[in-house]
Amino acid sequence: MNENFRKLAKNYARLYIQIARAVADRCGQKGVEAIRMGLREYALERGARIRKRVDDLGLPPDIQNYYEHFDNPLSDAGFKMDLVLSGWNARGEVSHCPFAEIWKKMGEEELGQLYCQVDYDMLEGYNPVLRLERSTNILKGDKSCVFNWSRKGKSDVE
Numbered sequence: 001m002n003e004n005f006r007k008l009a010k011n012y013a014r015l016y017i018q019i020a021r022a023v024a025d026r027c028g029q030k031g032v033e034a035i036r037m038g039l040r041e042y043a044l045e046r047g048a049r050i051r052k053r054v055d056d057l058g059l060p061p062d063i064q065n066y067y068e069h070f071d072n073p074l075s076d077a078g079f080k081m082d083l084v085l086s087g088w089n090a091r092g093e094v095s096h097c098p099f100a101e102i103w104k105k106m107g108e109e110e111l112g113q114l115y116c117q118v119d120y121d122m123l124e125g126y127n128p129v130l131r132l133e134r135s136t137n138i139l140k141g142d143k144s145c146v147f148n149w150s151r152k153g154k155s156d157v158e
């Protein structure tokens with residue numbers, strides 16, 4: 001684990017929550033909606049950049065290539081994730097999230113969960129035929145975040 005990157009990730013988590021809290025406090029529900037839309041645009045763009053990298057290499061835009069060409073070294077940031085990749089399908093379990101650690105200490109689980117939507121939006125920006133289901137979330141009191149990725153069925157994308 002890269003200690004400097006871990007510190008940067010924790011500072012990023014603090015920055016996000018301070019900005020989100022200020023906007024939510026001053027603007028109410030419209031502010032929360034603006035935060036959500038800003039996060040969505042950020043995530044869609046990140047997903048599209050990963051897709052471009054995968055396309056440029058001539059690889060299929062499956063979940064395996066999404067993570068093999070991801071734009072952040074998650075383990076260097078302090079995330080602890082067991083990930084099993086198999087082409088279009090994958091299962092991951094995050095047992096430690098440095099963002100959740102910070103947000104829980106600050107009592108900001110709700111705004112933190114708003115940020116967690118980034119996972120869905122990045123995947124959509126990368127390849128909209130992929131589906132993510134997160135069955136548990138540390139910020140909801142679960143011991144881990146469990147992710148399951150799969151390819152949508154033909155009827156899902158028509």
